[in-house]
Amino acid sequence: MKPEILGAAKIAGALLGAGILAMGTALQPAFAQDTITYGVVSDQSGPGVPNQLPYLRGIQTQFNKVNDAGGINGRKIVLLAEDDKFQVPLGIAAYKKLASNDDVIGISGLTLSGTQVAALPLVAKDKIPVVGPDGTTDASLEPFQEYMFMLVPSYPVQAQVILGAMKDRVGKDKPKVADISVNVESGLGWQKLISETAEAAGTEYVGGVLMDATATSADAIVLKIQQMEPDFIAAHTTGGQANLILKSMEKFGLNIPVMATYASGTPSAYAGLSPEIGAQWQFVHGITPPSVPTDGGKQMLADAEKYGFGKDAASSDFVVGYVAGQLVVQALTDAGENPTRETYHQALVALKDVDTNGLSPSVSFGESRMGINLARPYGYDYATQAFTAVGEWDAYRQYVK
Amino acid sequence: MIFFLQLLVSGLAVGSVYGLVALGFVLIFKATDVFNFAQGDLLAVGAYLMFVALAVFNLPVALAIIATVVAAGILGAMLQRVVFKPLQGQPLLTVVMATIALSLIIQGALVIIFGSQDLSFPRTLPSSIVAIGALRLSMLDLIIMGCSVVCVSAFALFFRYTSLGLQMRATAEHPEAAALSGINSDRVFTVAFSIGTVTAALGGIFLGSLQVVSPTLSQIGLLAFPAVVVGGLTSIPGSVIGGLLIGVLQQLSAGYFDGAVASVVVYSGLLLVLLLRPQGLLGRPSVQRH
Numbered sequence: 001m002k003p004e005i006l007g008a009a010k011i012a013g014a015l016l017g018a019g020i021l022a023m024g025t026a027l028q029p030a031f032a033q034d035t036i037t038y039g040v041v042s043d044q045s046g047p048g049v050p051n052q053l054p055y056l057r058g059i060q061t062q063f064n065k066v067n068d069a070g071g072i073n074g075r076k077i078v079l080l081a082e083d084d085k086f087q088v089p090l091g092i093a094a095y096k097k098l099a100s101n102d103d104v105i106g107i108s109g110l111t112l113s114g115t116q117v118a119a120l121p122l123v124a125k126d127k128i129p130v131v132g133p134d135g136t137t138d139a140s141l142e143p144f145q146e147y148m149f150m151l152v153p154s155y156p157v158q159a160q161v162i163l164g165a166m167k168d169r170v171g172k173d174k175p176k177v178a179d180i181s182v183n184v185e186s187g188l189g190w191q192k193l194i195s196e197t198a199e200a201a202g203t204e205y206v207g208g209v210l211m212d213a214t215a216t217s218a219d220a221i222v223l224k225i226q227q228m229e230p231d232f233i234a235a236h237t238t239g240g241q242a243n244l245i246l247k248s249m250e251k252f253g254l255n256i257p258v259m260a261t262y263a264s265g266t267p268s269a270y271a272g273l274s275p276e277i278g279a280q281w282q283f284v285h286g287i288t289p290p291s292v293p294t295d296g297g298k299q300m301l302a303d304a305e306k307y308g309f310g311k312d313a314a315s316s317d318f319v320v321g322y323v324a325g326q327l328v329v330q331a332l333t334d335a336g337e338n339p340t341r342e343t344y345h346q347a348l349v350a351l352k353d354v355d356t357n358g359l360s361p362s363v364s365f366g367e368s369r370m371g372i373n374l375a376r377p378y379g380y381d382y383a384t385q386a387f388t389a390v391g392e393w394d395a396y397r398q399y400v401k
Numbered sequence: 402m403i404f405f406l407q408l409l410v411s412g413l414a415v416g417s418v419y420g421l422v423a424l425g426f427v428l429i430f431k432a433t434d435v436f437n438f439a440q441g442d443l444l445a446v447g448a449y450l451m452f453v454a455l456a457v458f459n460l461p462v463a464l465a466i467i468a469t470v471v472a473a474g475i476l477g478a479m480l481q482r483v484v485f486k487p488l489q490g491q492p493l494l495t496v497v498m499a500t501i502a503l504s505l506i507i508q509g510a511l512v513i514i515f516g517s518q519d520l521s522f523p524r525t526l527p528s529s530i531v532a533i534g535a536l537r538l539s540m541l542d543l544i545i546m547g548c549s550v551v552c553v554s555a556f557a558l559f560f561r562y563t564s565l566g567l568q569m570r571a572t573a574e575h576p577e578a579a580a581l582s583g584i585n586s587d588r589v590f591t592v593a594f595s596i597g598t599v600t601a602a603l604g605g606i607f608l609g610s611l612q613v614v615s616p617t618l619s620q621i622g623l624l625a626f627p628a629v630v631v632g633g634l635t636s637i638p639g640s641v642i643g644g645l646l647i648g649v650l651q652q653l654s655a656g657y658f659d660g661a662v663a664s665v666v667v668y669s670g671l672l673l674v675l676l677l678r679p680q681g682l683l684g685r686p687s688v689q690r691h
Contacts (some may be wrong), residue, residue, distance in 0.1 A: 037540070044512075045508060045512075047511065047615050047616075047617040047620050049512060049615075049617070050517050050519050050615050050616070050617070052517075053512065053517035054517055054518065055453070067672075115488050128570075136569075183660050183661045206484045209655075209659060209660060210659050210660040210661045211660045212655070212661070212664065214620050214624065214661045215610060215615070215655075215660060216415045216418065216421055216611060216612065216621055216624075217411055217414070217415045217611070217629035217652065219407065219408070219411035219652065220408055220411065220652045220653075220655035220660075221655060221660065222405060223407060223408070223656060224656060238521055239613065240519055240613045240615060240617065241614050243521075243612050243613055244611070244612050246471075247611070250530070251530055251537050251538075251539055252537055253537075257614075266519055267519075267521075268518070268519035268520065268521050268613040268615070271521030271522075272521060272522065272525050272528065272610070292513060310518055311515070311516030311517075311518065312516055312518065314518055315517075315518055358627055359583075
């Protein structure tokens, strides 16, 4: 073997050895009696990173905070975070690894829609509570899933708010709606949902287009939408895709309002655009984005800075993780001194009107397992470079059936 | 007809970016025989370097591009010296695995350094809308297409007429013979990696301007792979033509069918080319004597 290769092999060996030692150190407390072990399955190295890593960091912030305060009933939380690399098989393998570990009391994450759907029968079999995925699928709502505790408003709730609020804003008797949806499981579900519920919401569905997750241009999509002549667009895209769509809308002079699901709610969606075209895009969310001032938001940003996650805390997904972490901690506290999966599950069901200090409406899982059953729109203010809430929460309850 | 032409023009603009990244693949492969799977990640690095130049050092756009190009060139040279030089003469699989490892390291490092959030350039290249008859183009599209044409012409001339270009071709054809004739292969490899990284970084600057700067740019950069295969692994014009074809196919299929169909069409085209012309549209078939 060449000396250079031998050297590289030695370095790699040393790094691997150090990694194994570090892993051993990190895992060791999970099997101790004085800890509570909790799992997260999320995308830490694939295209879902911009959404899912802040979500994980939000949970980590809450766990670090409670651990610094002495833990839950004197027991510190050990977080086992598994990377699904945005791949369903890896997500399922990660889930199985955590669920088969008897010390793991509950799981969060499973946000990738394909993984979530595939994991549902396993979650029911393993009877392991899954709290606050940063996204929901139809299959996780119908039929009822005993152990799935959803935090963000379901897509049907978001669709009801979008269709209802946009109908009122456009001011026509029966405005025409088209959809743009990301080409993944949840996007296909969104397209079906809008096409099926538009009529009941007093709107007319004129068609939709799918957008590839790695698209580098939205020109073709916007040209197709232009031909449909809608009064507004109901979108389900990422922030990057929203940016592409807005740029193409500007290019082709398509000047109609868009209201989208929460996934597009990132500042980057509005980057490099004129304020006039940026004002066309609003998104709905069940939480309050970090740039909208609230008492809970101030505390959250301070906590994030303290634990080194300040860069991630600008994301709304961080808020979802932070609130999910708060609920997990609350339920684990309520589950008694020696919590089990079942007592923890019961404590989650019993959570009622949890105050998140302005980060969301009050949260109750209850029998529906839907933590936040409401959404409101947000826009972007170019002057302050911050999101602004469009009205109060209560103004949008009328649209939720 | 206008719909078709508009899709065609949009496809050419997007395809130009793929072509630039594919050009980097080909330059490195042509000179060193290394198929660099980290090329998409070097594209992402280019976008982040541009972001640093604009947002951290507050440079004007033109200076930021120059700084990014210089930094990318140095990075390419360093990668060759630190990672690829020690692997010279090793089996192909070892080198391929090293490029995959490099790809994963870059992806992880970008998230550690810049966080997971999408970023955007505080100032961008001109993106005003230009109307040519009923067709609408953004200035950015035109700049990207122009840059691709300039790059491919410059590199084609470089390989054909300059001493270093001829040395790079000779080294790629027969490294031992080139070394025996006095060509400094280390220098050739270093220059190849530098240029390959610069073209990837240019792709990153353009993609970052077209949309946002995020770790997912690495994935988008991978769309240059089919461009390379379609165009021909050793053909400089082929890489750009391959990129343009992929871009146009993507836009036409998204326009006439659906975004979901685009990948099917692109990869079906790739398969077809592999079946009918394995060396790519402009590649030369390799002949081996047994």
